[in-house]
Amino acid sequence: MKRRVILRADGNSKIGLGHVHRIYALAQILEPHFDCIINIQEPSSSIYNLFGTKFIVHSLPNSIYGSEAFYNELVNEVTDTDIVVLDGYGFNTEYQRRLKARAYKLVSIDDIHQTHFLSDVIINHSGGITDSDYDYEPDSVLLLGPAYTLIKKEFLHSVRKENLNQFPPSILINFGGADPQNKTLTTLESLLNNFLDFGHLHIIVGSAYLYLKELQQVIKSAVPAVFLHTDCTTEEVISIMHQCNVAILAPSTILFEYVTIRGLAFIEQTADNQKDVYDYFISSQLALPVSYLNEILTSEKVYMAKASKLIANQNKVFDRKSGDRLLKIFLNL
Structure with a gap:
């Protein structure tokens, strides 16, 4: 028993x-x-x-x-x-x-x-x-x-084997399943307003996200196209992560999942309980502050150098x- x-x-x-x-x-x-x-x-x-x-x-x-x-x-x-x-x-x-x-x-x-x-x-x-x-x-x-x-076993068994060097990159935005501060929308608007060049832009929100209508309204008029994903299964999240060699994330569970698969992560602290994770990932060069986004994504040479270094560090830490x-x-x- x-x-x-x-x-x-x-x-x-x-x-x-x-x-x-x-x-x-x-x-x-x-x-x-x-x-x-x-x-x-x-x-x-x-x-x-x-x-x-x-x-x-x-x-x-x-x-x-x-x-x-x-x-x-x-x-x-x-x-x-x-x-x-x-x-x-x-x-x-x-x-x-x-x-x-x-x-x-x-x-x-x-x-x-x-x-x-x-x-x-x-x-x-x-x-x-x-x-x-x-x-x-x-x-x-x-x-x-x-x-x-502590992440789902599907992420532990999934390894990115493609598109790490893609530039302009495809970008994932996720600030958790609930995102009570609606960082998802403000981040999207910032990306669109700064005219950064990117391949595809994918946004994942959960069932607890309360600002879906406002987000859909911005996406409807966005150029280039933005792909919105709601209530994703684990397999769907993994598939989207594999398509996106850059991610803008909260320093929460989604960050651990993403770097386990591997990719260049930009992070923004959205709650007090994320401080330790944020500080560790930045100081250990496993991720970058979201404020570095424009600097990194406007130069292919800079992007390649940073991505290579951070992913090498991820390989050492997340086994x-x-x-x-x-x-x-x-x-x-």
Whole structure:
């Protein structure tokens, strides 16, 4: 009989879907060896579609973070043989304390290191983070950096073999599934207004994106043509990434997916919780600030030099073996 792994996260148009996508990626890795049970407050239809029929998704009642109802929402479900995985900023020390008393092992996926962790394992794939950034228990195990990248297995198995040297480049724009600040539209308008030369322009937005009509209006009158993709499957996202040797992205899950496939990424921080990822990718020369876009894309020689250097760095850092490492950790808990 397989051991249960109970995974807890939330996602919607306000907070984005990054936490949900990370636990989905982990569930994919663990599923052959564990029974994975997903717990989300009032999941949308798109979240149910993401997990499909392979995983059990429990809809939790909407409770206020920090309330007694919130702290106790999983207490009666968890047994002393279960591994519990938490991904979200509301799962503070008190939330962890109540579950750690019940569970076999407790795992936290994190990217802001702002609470005391009681978890047995802490995973942060941001990069540039050390043990000293965390307040944790003496026997906790910290898994830090891109060696533990949490992205869907399809991206780990996909390698770009074409069009890295294409110039003018084809460009992908994506600021996450929700993009509450509507950076997608402002970035598109900036590209069109600056008359940059590019092959094709592809935009991906998710079901939680609230500005679709405004975006469609701008695209309708755009020259050259812009291709808009909504509610894409993983396979469709990978196909679009393979067509685009340049991407303008938020420093979130989509960035890890794109550089794992390889390409020249320009990034713009859109939320406080992206700071560590942004700083690491820029300082490690894995991506460039979006402010460099005009400078790089107006010269084929400059583009080729920068793309070659950054992709060489990506090859060193993202070895596509993170899933194997994470599975080994869970099997040995």
